[in-house]
Amino acid sequence: MSLTRRTALAAALATPLAAPAFAQGALTRMRVSVIPVLDVAPLHAAIREGFFAAEGIEIDTSTTAGGATGLPGLVAGQFRVVFSNVVSIMLGVREGLDFRFVSGASRAKDSPPDILALLVRKGSGIRTGRDLEGKRLASNTRNNIVWLRGMAWVEKTGGDWRRVNTVEVPFPQMADALAGGQVDAAIFSEPFVAAALETHGDRLERIGWPMSETAPGGTNAQYVAMADDLARNGDLFDRFGRALHKGVDWVNERQGQPALLELISAFSRVPLARLQNTALPAYPKAVTSAELDEIVATMTRYGLGGRYPASASLIFRTARG
Amino acid sequence: MRFLELDEVTKEYPTRGGPPARVMDRVSLSVQEGEFLAVLGPSGCGKSTLLQMAAGLLPPTSGAVRIAGRPVNAPPPEAVYVFQQYSRSLLPWRSVRDNVAFATEHRLGRRRAREAADEPLKLVGLEGFGDHFPWQLSGGMQQRVAIARALAAEPAMLLMDEPFSAVDALTRLDLQSLVLDIWSRRRLTVMLVTHDVEEAIQLADRIIVLTNRPTTVAEEIAVALPRPRDPIATREHPRFLELRHHLLERLLARHAG
């Protein structure tokens, strides 16, 4: 049997059973907390292409600026699923919160360009982590993946991360803060790297790739849900995972194509022209024990250690490859 | 028949720290049905206090107030209080007609109360001013509105607190005639407090003179002037002059002493 015929057959069998539940108005609403960044492209693809609707799910995204309300909102029951960076998730887990990974979201590519970049003012003479000692380094938040990869880069390039003064600056204000001299270096994530080089290119330059230079292919962000919700509504999350992963396929099949950039521009409002100079992350479906072990080890190295449960126990079946 | 009775009424106000201040000390007086009584006293002796206790607006510290034989604990329907400061008791957001209607609209409903306002407005000579607002009228006209409002409630008795003290002398004469006219036409009972000797003689059947604080009744005098009282002729009547001499002497002597 050819693939298409098998799919058609499966669809034909599934439809009579599924139809009543998925009838108009009977969609299960799931509220998902997101950040308006490139990493959530598969989620938006799956929404726009109707993959969620086909699974009987209606996704209601809620954008939070710095991701500040995401994980607390998950604990409080405001969201079913939250997109967040892995460090913030693991810090919550360390505090005893029952987060479970339901899908991967983004990770670094194996080689540059990657989604984080370290920028300095031209002529500042700063080239390495060692040069950054005693200087002010901007990160959007302390103790998240951006900061962690930044510290790893400092150490990798010969600096003592404890001697670097981290300053919290939101991404949208980083370029002005750096160009204006309020900070000496800044860790940007895309598309702010592209934006900064586009607008301040005459004054700023890139000196490092904190992701691919310290952890090639390293993990960045995931989708999480609460363990008890998963235990009670496993079927719903199976459907969620299937739909989201169709979105991942949709995105991965269109790497380097205008259709993908148009999708990202539509939900993020980043101008299309800028997206053409923007590095995209890799979009994984799975979350692996190995990547979680790597992140826990890195976190421990940079002062975020503690008692973490076994990585495998944190991964829900939808995120197992 | 005694319409209003005050029986050994005493009023004390609390003071900060010290013992309560006795403003009024066992005052007894009564007003006959249909009578026009004037209460004369120096400024600050407690005239407003006395009248407010009669109106059921202020509880006495001890003693009893009765109207039509019944004890007064709350404002009785028979008596309406007319305020010393008309400008404070009129509602500036209501037209003249609506101010008058305010006295009755909680009983009659808005439409009937507005209709019923025409008659008292005419009685005080304000027909045609129903759509004006209080602040568009002179002081004398505003006091007429307050009187019309009191009349709209159709009380048997008016308790008037120096109702003419805030208007000019000519307007005062005018309003005094108006009140006398209404009193006789409507067969009202009136208790009016004032510090104006001529006003008391001109209007009242009987005058009660109060002492300074703590206030007691100093004297009670029957006016015994013929009615109707013309504002000019009455003031030249020998009895008027005699009473004025006597009362002024009393009030001034008290001040000197």
Added chain:
Amino acid sequence: MRITSGTWLILGLLALWEASARLGWVDSPNWPALSQVLAALAADMATGELPARICGSLWRMGAGLAAGGLAGVLTGLAFALIPLTARLFGVVVELLRPIPVPAVIPPLVLFLGLDDPMKITVVALTVFFPVLTNTLQGVQAVEPDSIAMGRTFGIGPLRRAGFIILPAALPAILAGFRVALALALVVTVVAEMIAGEQGIGSYLVLMQFAGRAPEMYGVIVLLAALGYALNRGFVALERRLIAWWYAAGREAA
């Protein structure tokens, strides 16, 4: 239309804005020229996106204003007229008053979620205190004689509250609402920036993250205009509601 000196000042500042961006006095992509800002604003108005968001924000603001204002007036009346309520709840209110609104957002999120109930409550809380304070002051300033007047005509306490005290205190209450209105718009936008996809606040966050400065400033210009229009509209409404107060004030002066 007569052009006042105030208008000239504003036009001058706007010209300075345009020049500072065009001539590179302020050299940052985050400082776009006024003309670019207005073009971006016009574009998102034309697509219907901004009008819909403005309506949503105004709805939330209006709901918060109504709820907080009503609560403020009723509480103020109760405190002023029923001394027991002031003794029971006065301290609670005084303790809550100095808490800045951003500080109460986390517990509100916990109890009310991230949707309209939370946002409207944030606005309502902001509105509540100025309205309460002014209502209290307004009621305390009501002429005792006018209340006694109601009593002498046998008018009951509820009717006295509604027909004497409330109208007399209305100028003060409306002054409280005018203060509250200015805060309400700002707080609505701040609440919308916390989470969700609705309203002007969420648009601001989105445009900030997309690095679209013209759109961001466009919406800020729009907010300024909206705030100005709301205030003008409110003053007009006030002049109708308490025309007697302005008129009587002029007579008395």
